[in-house]
């Protein structure tokens with residue numbers, strides 16, 4: 001492995017997970033965020049992850065403590081990247097915030113440092129110029145709860161150097177991810193390019209009153225052997241997120257079906273506190289949703 005020192009910029013939901021997972025796999029990790037107050041929150045957020053590693057991965061106390069001790073925390077960007085082989089950016093999904101960040105980073109990072117964005121919906125080519133090193137820049141996209149949902153989609157933009165691409169693929173494997181290389185830019189990467197149309201299609205069947213969620217899920221599960229149907233997946237994603245995406249599509253396309261779906265999600269689910277798996281109810285009720293019963297597929 002060529003990398004030793006990794007900087008994670010942004011210590012929110014994903015940044016804290018990326019930082020801890022990377023340290024857990026033995027790398028030195030600098031965590032950067034905008035001020036000392038947010039850094040104090042980052043320490044707390046990351047400390048809480050220890051428990052998840054103990055429970056979900058049967059890690060030992062010693063392992064999680066050692067991982068935590070490989071982290072250093074910074075609110076000064078130059079200090080955070082002094083020895084960085086790789087900077088992973090996980091700051092808000094706002095173009096201007098990211099552009100400003102890359103322009104600042106370009107000035108203080110060593111010339112050989114590779115930059116990667118964890119952006120879910122933006123493309124690396126949108127920031128390539130701002131990085132000042134387009135050939136050493138690409139996307140490295142993780143999933144929420146990285147220690148369990150261990151995909152890493154590694155996506156080139158047209159200017160990314162092949163050697164840089166290969167190094168980041170090796171790094172993703174070294175931190176326990178299943179590395180999924182994308183040789184061309186693709187909005188939504190591979191996973192969401194597959195998942196979003198499936199979830200949209202399922203919700204359209206519901207809003208057109210063709211079938212109920214259980215029947216739609218059952219069809220998918222029996223027909224393809226998949227362990228979850230689209231509505232069970234939507235419960236994991238969260239109904240609020242599904243609503244926000246649908247609402248944005250309704251506004252963008254003016255399609256009345258999306259508008260009707262957004263209304264349905266709001267009145268029948270969100271307003272009734274059915275936000276998905278997290279709140280114990282969404283399309284199904286948890287912890288024992290009907291689809292886990294063997295009879296469901298009969």
Ligand code: NAD
Nearest residue numbers: 010011012013014015033090091092093118119120142144
């Ligand atoms: P978040 O809002 O939880 O965290 C963002 C962090 O960035 C905060 O700690 C904030 O203080 C910090 N920040 C704000 N401005 C900054 C700046 N100029 N420099 C450095 N740090 C700054 O966001 P998140 O959900 O962790 O998402 C971060 C990125 O990861 C986004 O690009 C998002 O698309 C991507 N992502 C999120 C998820 C997810 O499930 N949440 C999954 C995959 C990818």
